[in-house]
Amino acid sequence: MARFDHREFLRLFEPKLVSVLREGYGLQALRADAIAGLTVAIVALPLAMALAIASGSTPETGLHTAIVAGFLISALGGSRVQIGGPTAAFIPVVFVVIQQHGTGGLILCTLLAGLILVAAGLLRLGTLMRYMPQPVITGFTAGIAVSIFSSQVKDALGLEMDQVPAEFLERWSAYGERAATLQPAALAMTVLGLAVIVGLRRWRPKWPGFLIALAACTLATTLLALPADTIGTRFGELPATLPRFEFPRIPFERTLELLPSALTIAFLAGVESLLSAVVADGMTGGRHRSNGELVAQGVANVGSALFGGLPATGALARTATNVRAGGRTPVAGMLHAVFLLAFMLLLAPLMRYVPLAALAAVLLVVAWNMSEVENFRTTLSAPWGDRLVLLLTFFLTVLLDLTIAIQAGVVLAAFVFMFRMAESVEVSAGAGTAVGEGGDRERDADDDLGQRAQLPDGVEAYRIGGPLFFGAANRLDNLLDQFFEPPKVLILRMRLVPVIDASGVHALRALAGRCHRKGIALIISGLQDQPNRVVAKMRLEQAPGELHFASDFSRAVKLAASIVGRHAKPPASGD
Template sequence: MLPFPVHPFRPRLVDALRGYTRAQFAADAGAGVTVGIVALPLAMAFAIASGLKPEQGIFTAIIAGFLISALGGSNVQIGGPAGAFIVIVYGIVERYGLANLLISTMLAGVLLFALGFLRLGALVRYIPISIVIGFTNGIAVLIALSQVKDLLGLRIDKLPADFFSQIAVLAMHVHTLNPTALAIGLACLALVVVWPKSYAMPAAPATRLDRLRRHAAQVPGTVIALAGATAVVATFGLDVETIGSRFGGIPQALPSFELPSFSWTSAKQLVIPTVTIALLGAIESLLCARVADNMADIPRHDPNQELMAQGVANIVTPLFGGMPATGTIARTSTNVRSGARTPVAGLVHAATLLAVVLVAAPLAVHVPLAALAGILLFVAWNMGEWHEFARLKRFALTYRTTLVGTFLLTVIFDLTVAVEVGLILSCVFFIWRMSQLFRAEPLDDEALRRAAGEAAPPGVHVMGLYGSLFFGAVGKVEAIVEALPAGTRVLVLECQRLVQLDTTGLDALTQLLHALRKRGVALRLAAVNEQPRSLMHRSGFDALLDEGAVAPTLAEALQRARAPGRSA
């Protein structure tokens, strides 16, 4: 038996299949087929933008999508390659190579599983929203920038991973612009933007146009754009780069199992990439699951089970050449809107993708990369929460600094640096805000009469402590001695509103006690709450005080201060 609590491995699918009906399967199957069709162009686009082959994205969507739905803790979450990973994966492949990407993904899977197994899934929610918005918007900018090459049809062998280097290389090759590729990319982008997104029928009697709109909305705009662009390129033989010209097409077969070469020397260099993949995967999947919970009347997700499923998926998928996977908001939202209510829809989504690969893979050779670039620009725009920049002036300077700083660091450096600095800034600002909440204020006669029913005796000075006395606020305690009025013989600290005390704060009280004794002033404490009182007793601080120096109420502390022989 383990000496610490662990989370039982119980996939949501087990509970969902109890009392499962044909009607539920029909709804889940329809949603799964719809999401599978939506996932196809996105999986290829995410893989290509990450510097990988398109089939690696498809295989990831199939394998990881199946495992996340079968083993996960959400009823409707759809897993697979995500846009948020594009920048991370591209940088890892550039710096460490494909083999080390696979190893890093597997190690991240182990870390994700451990987080869920040890019941640490809730910790991901403690990441401030300003950091999440900052790096999400930063990633969206980088995704959009990475698609400029294919959108314009520029003749560039390989884009660098650095932001400024990318801009410089794009500017150097802008003269190689292909107008045909640009027209295809912009047309696909426009089509995805204007394509109907709603399945709902109007309340008024439906017209023929309304019915046509509803039927059109049942087919995803990304699929229409991709199919249309592919048909045009194949029919007219347009001079644009396609999946066939760059990658030779997509294999019409299942991926083969292969263990990546592993060495501890390489693993030691992959600590930061591994943590980055795990952290981003955990944040994306749990945020996605929370969004899905609010979209439909379904049981709330189990964050720890979801992380364990994400871990298994990221351990298994690299064995078949796949890329990192997580929960995806766009596909999960489509799944819910299509009527899915159980993980069966995710299994059907994976089966749909597998059927497409086995049947229609040869058609992919004509898919223009400019069309995928247009689709990814739409994904990048939807991914960012741009309205938050317009709302920044409504929030405090600390929030604005963290959000904008994380955004800029993500764009200019990388996600790992951005999150690290963002968390440090958040901690510093939190400490600063908490220190501002702590106060040590003198109580005048009127306040004392309200609290204790009497004024302070001559030579007795009363101060109230408010908030949390911790390491960030000890300076205010150290200033108490210098602020004492002349002739003070007893200092009473009223602690009724002192809600928390840490060891550094206790040390500050100890130093205050010694400084007061050097001046011949006695220290009294009144109305000490449970947590501070417990720490004072366990540390031996109460033994340093005079007998009767800790009173249960302020009134009794004042009475004791009046008593002769008990004031020093």
């Protein structure tokens, strides 16, 4: 038995910052990271406030999250260039949690999610994230985009509403009832913000469009004295103080009730951070440590909760901005958090003049980018099973709940996969049609016909092609019903079965039992390594005259001939 190497295990979670410092970190690298960190901080400043407001929290909460969690993700993470903070993916679930359970409930959810992520990383589950079906990811991402868009209608149009309903249909019904309260000034600021962002992306893509749009709308609102809601009118002046280790009472007695939301937050944080890290690897040529990244995300969420912040994860857009700005080490992400802290301390008195419609414009653009319309359209042209998974996940995300959507999408994707795998398994007495056999089909057909022509009288042979798992095991149930006259010996050729599970072994045992009751000797030939090991471990053993194993088809024919009392020349080719 291999010895446990604790040093190799710990290396899986070693922060990339340690690797960078071990390699040597100089003044030139610090200068490049400082420029990149400043650039990302300028992009993150309006986003952090907008995301917090859309989640039902306060602007400073978003800034505190970006500062605390952003610093920890970069300092402890398994990626050299990952930038962390609040993201749009959390808005629907966080909004509902705050409405139903208050700020204390959200802090408990974030704490639980952080602990779940730490446990997932320590259990080395990071590599499993790559098996998440793409239609599920596309479906819930597009659904979240629609939810974000619908959540911003109130501020984008300046509607007079005390509270925005959490449910999608009720929310739009409320919008319709309050449509007459539309504020032209708010709509004008939304249009101005969108025009500035879209225009700069087209003609000056390197400029910080979000921040410039906020500045333009703030100036217009202030100089023209427009009657539009601002951060100051709704939240008061932002505190120009350091994030404090202080939070309201946490309802630990509601842990079980909040656990599904915590699992959703952990899932979103894990998937989004690892997807962002993979994209960053493609941009830099590096390689992240997935399990170490999950641990860092978990610690960062715990840290954010302890300072009263929101859930956080790796942010793809900010990470890409960091790479394009020249950031190549975790120091850039740490400096991004430091610059955000400086902005908050210095600019807090001015942020009260920012119109909420301008922040809504920022999130409308974020929602459009998140929707990935082209990817959604492409997936709609995929096979029917993928389309069904995509649409189910999308509509459940929009209309019901993100947790239900992910669970239903994954379960349906698993059933679609099982159906496809079961359909790929073929039990055939014909020539060379078994799925997965490959090679020249005409030549295989000729070989198969030649082999079957040399079978002794009273011997039949069937071939299985494909994985014999629980979704396909029932294909053996009616095998004996295909004979007008039961043979004396049945050869089951399994050279083309790469994998078998417990259900497959159970199906073989049941087939052997039915053969025994009908007086048929069963010979299983050509077992590959994995099926051979599983069959042996599950004690499906030889029984003379009832069940036999042969290493290939030639030996199976010889054995069958001896059983029926007649010798036959074995075929030239074997399993």
